[in-house]
Amino acid sequence: MNELIDALMVLAVLLNLRLLGSSRLASCIRTVAIEGIALGLLPLLLAWNQGLSGRLVFLAVASIVTRGVVFPWVLLRAQRNANVQREVQPFINYPLSILTGVLTLVLSLWLCSRLPLPQAPQMLLIPVAMSTILVGLLVIVSRRLAISQVLGYIVMENGIYVLGLTLVQDIPALVELGVLLDAFVAVFVMSIVTHQISREFDHIDADQMDSLKG
């Protein structure tokens, strides 16, 4: 199974880079959806050798449905409502974003080599999880549109999910469902807010909201 897990991790890295390099919102949303599905499979693969339990399958399905179906649907709707197609002028341009994304991977690999971990799990899991968190933050920091920021939040959440899964093998189902529910509500609320912002201000440019400061 280890090869498959590594393959998934490589896929996640590639998807992160694609997210950083693409300006079309619809394509970004789909990228994040695919990443959500891929990472949703992870708990199944991690537990393959010990045998699957019904609880694990349920969690994986719930995670895949939320990240792979519900989030993209909500976000695509919000994007249609706000009527924006692409992120025109990010604070950090696309090539530089991709370069920074690669740098985060290097930084994560270096950090994980120094991180005192209880046991040595899969080589790539923790570095990729950390780099996913950092890429999520990078998207939040570098993009102007509110929808892009929601995407950044989801990607960051994906990274946290992988990190949690790796470090704590056995998360209680209740906690896991709670986290999923939190993420779901957050995305839901954010998409509604985005919609309201576009209705009130005719744009969803988070950069221009500094005129609201006190």
Place this chain on the structure above:
Amino acid sequence: MYFTVAAISIFLLGGLSSLIFGRRHGLCAFFGIGGAVAGAATAAVPAIIVLAGGSVDPISWPWSMPMGSFRLAMDGMSALFMLPVAILSGLAAIYGGAYLRHYRDKMQLGNSWFFFNLLAASMVTLVVARNGLLFLVAWEVMSLASFFLVMMENERADVRQAGWTYLVATHIGTAFLLVMFFLLGRAGNSMDFDAFAAGPMGNVIFLLAIIGFGTKAGFIPLHTWLPEAHPAAPSHVSAVMSGVMIKMGIYGLLRTLTFLPMPAEWWGWVLIGIGVTSGVLGVLLALAQHDLKRLLAYHSVENIGIIALGIGLGIVGLARGNAPLAVLGFAGGLLHVVNHAVFKALLFLGAGAVAHAAGTREIDRLGGLLKKMPQTAATFLIGSAAISALPPLNGFVSEFLIYLGSFQSAASSPADAAIPALIAIAGLALIGGLAAACFAKAFGVVFLGEPRSDCAAQAHEAPAAMRAAMIILAGCCVILGLLSPLAVPLMGPAVASASGLPLNVANQHLADAVSPLLWITFGAATFLALLAGLALLRKRLLAGRPVGQAGTWNCGYAAPTARMQYTASSFAQPLTDIFRIFLRTHKTGRDPQGLFPRNADLQTHTPDVFHDGLFRPAFLGVGWLMARLRWLQHGRLQLYVLYIVLTLLVLLVWKLG
């Protein structure tokens, strides 16, 4: 201690019920007043038991806060502070019921009653708490509850300004206390008072306590919130705040002294210096005020100074092994806590009754109220005489103990060692004289003469509930004064627990003070008998003769007007001129010129030197510095996130690299 826990619960229940029934005036007031009165009565029981020489079992319950435990105990000092808290909370609630009546259509009084009961509950908890965390929590609840009470009329800009000043001041004080408690708890690794140990940090802890508790108590120059917050609050709240809440600062300071080893002599010197400065400057600033409640607020600063003076002498006595000075100093300071609570609450309630009746607190717009509100005037006169330390009232007794200790110490020690005692004597004499002048002004201008404005002319006597509270407090002033030979020996347990001296030593030196007090009571009784005899004689002589009525102070003018009277400014002018280097009174106006002067006028305004000269520049400076950081606070969401990410990354790399 179950009585105390019950009292706290009754306060909280009453407050909460009042909040719930906020829309129904009758129920709201019933629960608010009823909770406060019942809670106060319950809280007074263990205090009376301890003061009478008994003891109550401490309780210690676990508490889910880290380092916290719900430990309560009561010693003599706790009991001495608990009694005024209970009495004033109950009486102020009775008074407040009538005082707040005309606000009830304008605002939700449930909030006011809730915070009032919360304030009472927090003070009761504070004086019996035996755990640092519990103490700090009660301290913060007390500060916040009183802040919301000050802000009751928050639609007025001056009230909001006063509230913010108070909030900032009290939190600066709390910051020092946090550091102090953690220093104390660090040595024993526990926040329980029993485990506190100062270690080598005794001096630092003492200074932190002076600043932290002194801010609440109102030591000059930390007093600037008092003259703002007291006038802004409703009068029954001012009475509680000035009467007992600021004393919690004194309680905290005394409690901290019990954690520390043998005090150094310079601690006493610091307190004597603070005491004389606060006392003299407080009364001088009071003399220059035109707002009745602001004047009273400055007198609180003065009386806190007298208390600090007593405690300072006590510490000097302890450090020098001079037991009589230590006992009389602490006893004078502690008794003045009780006395000041009684007469200052009485005066604030009286000022509230005047403001309630005339609709203004401007002294220069009042006058002639003695005829309109005789009972309020009589109680205010008793309070004024008590605060001016005139025998046979209670204010005199506590100052007399401090005088007695000072004179004994000055007479029995070599010249250099007598200096603190001599400073205390001179300071107290100056304070007493100026206070008498100030209250001659306050009582004379407000209650005597002719009304200076229509609102004073249309004043009416206060409602029965308000008068009842004032009459009870005035009675306490007289009783505590006349029965001082009985009251002073009861101070033994409180003095022993505050000073750390054995109980029999404290009792013995207090007993020595009883015989002069007996003489004073005897003299006072003779004086009162003489006064009553003269009054009877006057009545007898006047019986059956016509008695003419004429305008007050009309000095033979055919058509006097109220504007011919002394005003508050003109009455105080000779004294404020003498002390103008401290007061820096601004005078504007035109002097009268020629033989038949027209158009002369005078306005005086006395700013608070420390407020305008020390804190305003300091806070403006801080504000300027903070404005330099505005570029960080630009409102760009993305950059805020970037700050957080960079901070986390740098910390991670620094930790791992």
